[in-house]
Structures are given as structure tokens and as C-alpha cells.
Amino acid sequence: MGDYRIGDIGKQLGLTADTLRYYEKIGLLKNISRTASGIRTYSDKDISHLKFIQRAQKMNFSLAEIKDLLQMREDPQHARSEVRALSHRKLAEIETHLQDLTTLRNELALLVNLCTGSEDGCPIIEGIEESHKT
Amino acid sequence: MPDSNIDIEIFSVPGCHKCGKAFQLVEAVLKELDNKTINLRRVDVVDEFDYAVALGIRATPGIAINGVLVFTTMPSAEALRKAICHNEHQE
Structure with missing residues (x-):
């Protein structure tokens, strides 16, 4: 093949x-x-x-x-023990990254839904901008 | 023995027309159930964004009972009543 x-x-x-x-x-x-x-x-x-x-x-x-x-x-x-250790370390890094990605995906999904669900612009973005001003 | 408290949270955002209706619906059902141990809180997703995301809110309105997201859209009065009663019996 x-x-x-x-x-x-x-x-x-x-x-x-x-x-x-x-x-x-x-x-x-x-x-x-x-x-x-x-x-x-x-x-x-x-x-x-x-x-x-x-x-x-x-x-x-x-x-x-x-x-x-x-x-x-x-x-x-x-596999050498150092390589096994490396694979464990990298797996842990990926798991952390996946958690971060999942959270970010969920945050963006909420933002997208809130923005598309409103007829008056994007209330959550405006709200966050306001909270940063204060 | 007194009932344990039940916490109901309605997740809303300014400009969300259905959120107000969801709040009215929950208030009406609570009035009907006449359970003094139920705490109702309106959560503004803008103010508590991280909490909303952690709970699984992807759109508004969302309704959580005792820290668990139960409705991801506007429920019927009957469904809401059942969910509250289910939690009452679990306490």
C-alpha cells in the first residue's frame, strides 16, 4: 500500500x-x-x-x-525510561491544553449564541466592555 | 424536620426577551408551589460569565436547580414544576 x-x-x-x-x-x-x-x-x-x-x-x-x-x-x-517519561509529560500537557480548549470553545459558543440571539447588537460584549471601563 | 433549601438560578443577559418570560414563569410556578425554602436568583451572564460557562450555559435563558443546569431553553410550566418537585424529594 x-x-x-x-x-x-x-x-x-x-x-x-x-x-x-x-x-x-x-x-x-x-x-x-x-x-x-x-x-x-x-x-x-x-x-x-x-x-x-x-x-x-x-x-x-x-x-x-x-x-x-x-x-x-x-x-x-x-522504549527508554526517559522517552516513557516524556510521553507521560506530553500527555499531561495535552490534557491541560484540551481542558483549556474545551473551556474556550464553550465560552465562544455562549458568546456566539448571545450575540445572534439579540436584536439589539451583542449585549454581552457591550457588558464586558463596560465592566473593563469601570 | 424542615425542608432543605432549593436554589434556582435563571441565567439571563440584557436584551434577551425570553429571559424575562422565563423569570416570570419560574415566579408563577413558585407562587403556586408555595414553598418558602426555594431561593430564586437571576444570574446576569455578563457579570458571572465564568460561572455560567462552568455550569454549561450555552445560550439564554438557562435554568439551574441546585447548581445543575436543568433547562437550556424556556421550559413548560409542567416541566419546571416536575423538576422542582424532583429536587424537593431528593433533599
């Missing part, structure tokens, strides 16, 4: 050829196949890794942390 060229990855994930080569150089991507003429081809598993990298980067994980986590993903049973 899967035999994607650099251009395919670019279209699918928005990553440049330089980025993919860099990931390979620093060991984020390993064992990238090549055709007889030396052209890199990426498997579904490589794409899965790249998606993981993109998600982790959005959460501000460093490339070094992502590399460790990818190694753990490959062989969870034999």
Missing part, C-alpha cells in the same frame, strides 16, 4: 521537498525507500509518521521530542 513521491506528499500534507529531506537527515523519517533511479518513495506508514510530526509541531513539541516519541511509537515495549 502506498508509493508516494515527494510531490504527492507535498499535495497531501503541504510539506516541501526540503522539509522531507531534512526530516530524513535528522532521523525523523527512517528507511525511506528509493526507486532504482534513486527517487524517494513514501509509504502509508511514512505518511502516518509525517501526520504525527505535524500534529506534534502544532502542540509546540520540539523535533528532538518528536523523534523520541516516534521511536516509542515504533517499539513501545522497549
Whole structure:
């Protein structure tokens, strides 16, 4: 399954050829196949890794942390204790972030509903602005 | 043995026409039930935004009984009566 060229990855994930080569150089991507003429081809598993990298980067994980986590993903049973600790720490960070996001989503949902439910502008925004003035 | 208090909170915001109606409805039902241990409070979402969000308010009016959001829109008098009686029996 899967035999994607650099251009395919670019279209699918928005990553440049330089980025993919860099990931390979620093060991984020390993064992990238090549055709007889030396052209890199990426498997579904490589794409899965790249998606993981993109998600982790959005959460501000460093490339070094992502590399460790990818190694753990490959062989969870034999992960080093530092990498296990890292995964626990990152999980805690994500849980906190999720709670923050959930609260923010709920706050925005309330704001949106209050604003759309009123014929007289947005009373809650005006109310908050007033309270900041005092 | 005296009944425990029941706290009813109506979440409203200035400019919300249904909120006033919800308040009138709750007052009418409480008058009918004639339960002196029920505390009614009108919560302005602008003033107590964090509390409203924490309770799950996503729109107004909202009605909470004993700190639990029970109605997320204007209830019928019957539904309100049932919810209050349910809490009375739980106390």
C-alpha cells in the first residue's frame, strides 16, 4: 500500500521537498525507500509518521521530542525510561491544553449564541466592555 | 424536620426577551408551589460569565436547580414544576 513521491506528499500534507529531506537527515523519517533511479518513495506508514510530526509541531513539541516519541511509537515495549517519561509529560500537557480548549470553545459558543440571539447588537460584549471601563 | 433549601438560578443577559418570560414563569410556578425554602436568583451572564460557562450555559435563558443546569431553553410550566418537585424529594 502506498508509493508516494515527494510531490504527492507535498499535495497531501503541504510539506516541501526540503522539509522531507531534512526530516530524513535528522532521523525523523527512517528507511525511506528509493526507486532504482534513486527517487524517494513514501509509504502509508511514512505518511502516518509525517501526520504525527505535524500534529506534534502544532502542540509546540520540539523535533528532538518528536523523534523520541516516534521511536516509542515504533517499539513501545522497549522504549527508554526517559522517552516513557516524556510521553507521560506530553500527555499531561495535552490534557491541560484540551481542558483549556474545551473551556474556550464553550465560552465562544455562549458568546456566539448571545450575540445572534439579540436584536439589539451583542449585549454581552457591550457588558464586558463596560465592566473593563469601570 | 424542615425542608432543605432549593436554589434556582435563571441565567439571563440584557436584551434577551425570553429571559424575562422565563423569570416570570419560574415566579408563577413558585407562587403556586408555595414553598418558602426555594431561593430564586437571576444570574446576569455578563457579570458571572465564568460561572455560567462552568455550569454549561450555552445560550439564554438557562435554568439551574441546585447548581445543575436543568433547562437550556424556556421550559413548560409542567416541566419546571416536575423538576422542582424532583429536587424537593431528593433533599
